[in-house]
Amino acid sequence: xxxxxxxxxxxxxxxxxxxxxxxxxxxxxxxxxxxxxxxxxxxxxxxxxxxxxxxxxxxxxxxxxxxxxxxxxxxxxxxxxxxxxxxxxxxxxxxxxxxxxxxxxxxxxxxxxxxxx
Numbered sequence: 001x002x003x004x005x006x007x008x009x010x011x012x013x014x015x016x017x018x019x020x021x022x023x024x025x026x027x028x029x030x031x032x033x034x035x036x037x038x039x040x041x042x043x044x045x046x047x048x049x050x051x052x053x054x055x056x057x058x059x060x061x062x063x064x065x066x067x068x069x070x071x072x073x074x075x076x077x078x079x080x081x082x083x084x085x086x087x088x089x090x091x092x093x094x095x096x097x098x099x100x101x102x103x104x105x106x107x108x109x110x111x112x113x114x115x116x117x
Contacts, residue, residue, distance in 0.1 A: 005065060006036060009088060012058030013040050014116045016051040018090065021113035024105050035085040037105065041096050045076035051090045052079040059083070 006023060013021050018040035026032035042048035052073060059065050065083060072079040077095045081088040089101060102110055 003036070005059070005063060005083060005086060006038065008059055008062045008065075009038050009055065009083070009086065010113055011062070012055040013038070013051065013088075013090075014113070015058060016054045017047075017116070018042060018051050019115055020096075021115070022102055023111045023113065024102065025109040025111070026105060029105070029108055032105070032108075034087045036087070037101060038086060038088045039091070039096070039101055040089070041091045041093050043093075045092060048079055048090050048092055049073065049076045052081060055081060055088065055090075 010021060010023070019042070021038065021040040024037040024039065025035070026037065027035045040051070042051050052070065056067055056070070059067070068082040068084055070079060070081050077092050078099070079090045081090070
């Protein structure tokens, strides 16, 4: 990735032990409201909540960038964090499987980011 904010987001997700991180580059799709989706998952509702909270702190500390809003922090099944042109999705595995965002945007370029062990 060449986008510094994307790199900071990925680093924050990896630090929080998010799994199966995928970056969906939608810049070539006219109908897309965001330039990028970053999709990942946690192992439980507590992990999803922790990933989202830590990511907001990490991005602010590393780049000074504030998020523009979050949705889903109460139910912790799917948390979306808005960074203007990037929307980060943190899912529980079952919810991610149900919505299958990656398949909805299959015309976009999707980059898999390795999990850190």
